Amino acid sequence: MNDVDQLIISEEFENTDVSLLETLDHVLNRGLVIAGEITISVADIDLIFVGLNVLISSVETAHEVLGKRETE
Amino acid sequence: MSELVYYVYCIAESAAAEQLPADSLPAAIEEDVRLEWISVNALAALVSRVPKTAYSEEQLAEHLTDATWTAIRAMRHETVVEYVAKRVTAIPLRFATIYLEREGIEEMLTEKGRELELVIAQLRGREEWGVNVYSDRAVLLSSITRVSPVLRELAERAEKASPGQSYLMQKKIDALRVDEARAAVNRIVDQIDEKLKEQSDDNVRLRILKVETTEHGELKAKFAFLVKRSGFEEFRDAAERLAHEHQPAGIRLELTGPWPVYNFVTGFTG
Numbered sequence: 001m002n003d004v005d006q007l008i009i010s011e012e013f014e015n016t017d018v019s020l021l022e023t024l025d026h027v028l029n030r031g032l033v034i035a036g037e038i039t040i041s042v043a044d045i046d047l048i049f050v051g052l053n054v055l056i057s058s059v060e061t062a063h064e065v066l067g068k069r070e071t072e
Numbered sequence: 073m074s075e076l077v078y079y080v081y082c083i084a085e086s087a088a089a090e091q092l093p094a095d096s097l098p099a100a101i102e103e104d105v106r107l108e109w110i111s112v113n114a115l116a117a118l119v120s121r122v123p124k125t126a127y128s129e130e131q132l133a134e135h136l137t138d139a140t141w142t143a144i145r146a147m148r149h150e151t152v153v154e155y156v157a158k159r160v161t162a163i164p165l166r167f168a169t170i171y172l173e174r175e176g177i178e179e180m181l182t183e184k185g186r187e188l189e190l191v192i193a194q195l196r197g198r199e200e201w202g203v204n205v206y207s208d209r210a211v212l213l214s215s216i217t218r219v220s221p222v223l224r225e226l227a228e229r230a231e232k233a234s235p236g237q238s239y240l241m242q243k244k245i246d247a248l249r250v251d252e253a254r255a256a257v258n259r260i261v262d263q264i265d266e267k268l269k270e271q272s273d274d275n276v277r278l279r280i281l282k283v284e285t286t287e288h289g290e291l292k293a294k295f296a297f298l299v300k301r302s303g304f305e306e307f308r309d310a311a312e313r314l315a316h317e318h319q320p321a322g323i324r325l326e327l328t329g330p331w332p333v334y335n336f337v338t339g340f341t342g
Contacts, residue, residue, distance in 0.1 A: 020143070022202065022328055025278075027146040027153075030334035031166040032191075034080070034180060
């Protein structure tokens, strides 16, 4: 039995769809909400996620997004 | 040239900001602009300018329905905040916090200064780690007579009972299997939460966005823990022990991070 196998450490975000979803979840749903002059509402966020789930299920687009990120 | 407004990524101490000059930082959320620090006394906000046309309330709402547009920018936001959070203590802000004027940010830093400094002090030397708990239903159901104390006892009695009694007990075991499996997952999830709390300074259970079925099974729980950098080895060891302990029941742990402390700044009201 291999313990390391049971525990995945996704440091630096591996190029997986799950880590893309995790990242989006963090950035869009959490973080300090400070009274900026323009902010997005919680209802909007739920709508975004409907779209993102579709995006993420389309692997090609997800890789395109990750690819763009890597070249930055 | 269209009018520009300010996109704010995170807040750090001015002294920390000085260690991270703008030209050492990653790319901003929109192309062809640089990140900059806006500093007031002890605090500094990391910002970059973005076109007002794309980030007005209406336009933003429109853009956000475009998943690719949103995903690319969310990733850039994360890259910036992550870069800073790896090096200094930073308060990550929610995606798309926009100020129209530089003065608005300076006012915010002045007005919220004391509270922000307090939050930074609480976060110093700490990182966020995510723990996802997956359950493989098939493995769990097949091992449930060992995992569930109730069924284990029934199974032991069935073994010693007469064929007729044994048959009835087996029927009962089958009827209870699904409920016991659900109870076992809840028990294990609670135990994971309890044990990892001991190794962290703060914790939060997160909602599951969608039923995610992966090769590890179905996502049953998501947690975030605030962990001291110096205590990470212990945290990781505890997670590994739990993974090992519950692996026979089809439970799998996934540890993600380190993250900027997104989940431990939300209590602040802004």
